Amino acid sequence: AQKITQTQPGMFVQEKEAVTLDCTYDTSDPSYGLFWYKQPSSGEMIFLIYQGSYDQQNATEGRYSLNFQKARKSANLVISASQLGDSAMYFCAMREGRLGNNDMRFGAGTRLTVKP
């Protein structure tokens, strides 16, 4: 069974600094995808970044990067140059790639607060 763990219920970061949000996962499937979503106070779920299990390089999307350590089964989200608008809930998710399994499972989330 899939399991996603986010051990940081809340994080604080100073504006313009970088912050790392932790995510570990557990799967026996060699093919899987890892996702990060942001939920601002307005409530919608916003897709941020994706990493495939066979990808050789860490994914990057603007100020977001994913620190993928396959052997450790970790997929930490790094946000560089934090902005006040980055204050939100962040969810890590995984979907296994085996045929017929399309469930996306989520961690409990981390609430990030950016201080001015």
Next chain:
Amino acid sequence: NAGVTQTPKFQVLKTGQSMTLQCAQDMNHEYMSWYRLDPGMGLRLIHYSVGAGITDQGEVPNGYNVSRSTTEDFPLRLLSAAPSQTSVYFCASSSGTGHAEAFFGQGTRLTVV
């Protein structure tokens, strides 16, 4: 491009009442799912569908019913609302491949009193 449209945005129910949360997508996605979001629990999968006419249970299916008569629509029915079903509900769709991102509706904040 509307994406995933979910209604209503807010709802208050009395214990024992039933209701249907509507979800529609216009991206021709085969895979659709319903989640509930609770503090400290993250999003938990209620039911999902891999195509019209096919549905299956997720992690927390009890008290909920779904059907998928068309590719576009995937309604979630609460059969007899209970206070434990107070939550924020999200509908999502994806192309169905293992590495495809999920697109989410706006969410429904449901309170059962």
